Amino acid sequence: MKLLPFIGKRAFHAIFVLLGLSIVIFVIARVMPGDPARVAVGAHAPDWVVQDIREQMHLDEPLVVQYFYWLRDALHGDFGVSLVTRRDVAQDIIEFFPASLELALFALLISAGLGITLGTLSAWHKDKFVDNLVRVLSYMGVVTPSFVFAILFLLLFGYLLHWFPTLGRLSEDVARPPTVTGFMTVDSLLAGDMVAFWDALKHLVLPALALAMGSMAQEARITRASMSENLNKDYIAASRAFGIPERYVMGRFLLKPSLIPTISIIGLDFAANFSNAFLVELIFVWPGLSRYGMNAILRKDLNAISAVILVLGVVFIIVNIIVDITVAKLDPRIGLRSARSE
C-alpha cells in the first residue's frame, strides 16, 4: 500500500507535536524556581561569574528569544551539561537510552507472546477452567504495580532460589563487550562472546518479567475480549459452514481480526513501560533512562530533565507510527480510510 506517503504524513505531524512538547519543556524549565546560571556555576561562584554565564546562556534576552537559542542547541544535540554526572546530557542519553530500550523490548516480547497466547486460550475455552484461571490471574496482573512484582521476583528468584542475577546488566567478573548498539545482548553476540551473552540475558530476565506482568495481563484481557466477540461473528459461522477446518478458522480467520485491538494496546504498553520503568530500574540497579530521568528530577537537573522528556516524546511518536502502520497493514478498512483522507 502507500506506505511512504503515510509515514511522511505522520512524520510531518510529529514535527508539530515535538515543537509543542519542546515549548512545554522549555517553559517548565524556566518557570521552575532557581536561577539556571547560578545553578550552573554553583553557589559559591562570585556574582560577576554568574553574570557572565547569564549572558553566555542568553538569559538576559526575552523568553521567546531564549527559546529559539535553546531549540537551536537542542536540534544540534546539545542539551547542556548534566549537574549530576557533570557530562554532556547528550552523552548520558546515548549511554542510558539503549539499556532502557533493551529492557522495554524484552518486556514487550514476553508480554506480547504470553499475553496473546493466554488470551487466545481463554477465548477458546470460554467459561471453562482455563478461562477462569487466566481471568483471575490477569485481574491480579492488571491491579498489581510492577515494582511489587520486581521486589517479589528479586526475593524469590534472586535471593531465595539464586536462579537469576539481580543487579545491573552484567556480572562483575564478565568482560564487557565493546559497545556497538548499546544492547548488551546484541553487542555480546556481535563480539561472539557467548559467556557475556548468556550473562546479559540472565540479567534481563527478572526486570523484564516484572515490567511485562502488567501489560501481559492487559493484553491477555484485550485478546480474550476481542476474540470471544469475533467468535460469534457471521464470517466465522460462514467459514465453518463452507467446511473449512476448525484449526484454519481459528488460527487465521479469527486470530487476525482479533489481534488488531491487542496491537494498539501493545504499542501503548511498550511506550509506557519505557517511561514507567524507573522503580523496576531502581530495584534491579539497571542503568536505564528512566532511572536517570528520576534522579534528574530529584536533583532538579533541568538540562537532563528536558532531554529525557524530549527523548520519551520521540519514543512515543515513533511507537505510535509503528502501531498505526501495523494496524493499517492488518486492517484494510483503516488503511484505506487514511489513504482517502490524503
Next chain:
Amino acid sequence: MTRQPLLEIENLRVGFKVYGGELHVLDGVDFVVNKGEKVGLVGETGCGKTTTMKAILRILPQPPGFIESGVIRFHGRDLMQVKDREMRHIRGQGISMIFQDPTAALNPVFTIGQQLEPVIKYASPENRRLPRKVIRQKAIQALRDVSLADPERLLKAYPVQLSGGMRQRVCIGMALATNPELLIADEPGTSLDVTIQDQVLRLLHQLVEERDSSVILITHTLGIVRQMTDRLYVMYAGNMVETAPTRRIFTNPLHPYTQGLMDAVPKLTGGGVAHGIPGRIPDYLHPPTGCRFHPRCPHAMDICRQKKPSFYTVEEAHQVACFLYDTSSGADSAPARKEALA
C-alpha cells in the same frame, strides 16, 4: 417424480441460555426437503428461521444456544451424532449457506481470494492435493459463475472495496463453489436495494436450476417465494405451522397465521392498505401454552390453550398445524372449521 427426502428434521427444539432463564425458541420443528426440491421458508423476524438453519449446519453458537431434543437427518444420517471431522465434509459439499448480510459474512481483514481459495481447497480430500494455481483457477471460475467482472483483480480486493451487490455475489459464489447438494439461502438480498436484489435473486435462481441443487430459501418477500420455490413452509414462533406446494398456499392458505400473512401483502389490484395481524411474536422466555399462535388467533378455541397441534394432512402434500383441521376431535371444532374455511 420420486420424492426422496434429502434433509429431514423431526421435533427440533433449540433454546438459548440468557440472563434470567432459558429462551425456548424452536418448539419442535418438523421440516423436510426432498432431493432437487426448492423449498421456501417464510415467517416473521425472530421466528427461528436462521436458528433452524444454523442448527442444521451445527454452527449455532453454543453457548448460549443449546439443542434440547430432535433429529436432523441428511441422506438418512443423524447430523447430531456425526463426528466433527465428518461434519466438516458435509459442510461445503453437502450443505452450504448464503448468509443474510454479505457485509457481516465476509471477513473484513482478508481478501476475497484469501477467503474463497480455502473454501475450494478444503471442499474435498482431492481438492486438498490440488496445486495453488489450479485452486486459483477454480476460484476465478466461481466468481465468473456469479457474473462478476474482472475476477482476477477481485481476488486481491478486500470486502470493503466492493459494493453491496458485489459482496452478495461473492457470498453466493463462495457457497456454490463447493457444488453443494443443498443450498441454504438466508434472505439473500435483504440488505440490498430492490433492483440489485432482483438481479441477485434471478442469478441465484438460474444457478440453482443449472446445478439442480436442493434449496431452502428464507425470505420475507412472498413474491420471490412464488417465483423460485416448489413448496413453502410457514413458520411462526419456533413452529412450522403450514406446508404446501407454493401455488396452493397462495390460493388457499389454511392456517389462520398464513391467512393473516397473505392478507398483509399489499396488492396492486383491489386497493386498500394491507391488514396485518394484530399483536406480536411471543416472548420466548414465557411462551404461550398450547398453540403459540393462540393469543393472536381470531379462531382460538379452548384446546388451543392446552395442547400443541401437530401437522394434519388436509389434502395431498398440504399439511397444517391447527386444531381447526383436526377431523378426529369431533363436533366441537367442526363449526369453527367451516367458518374459517368460508
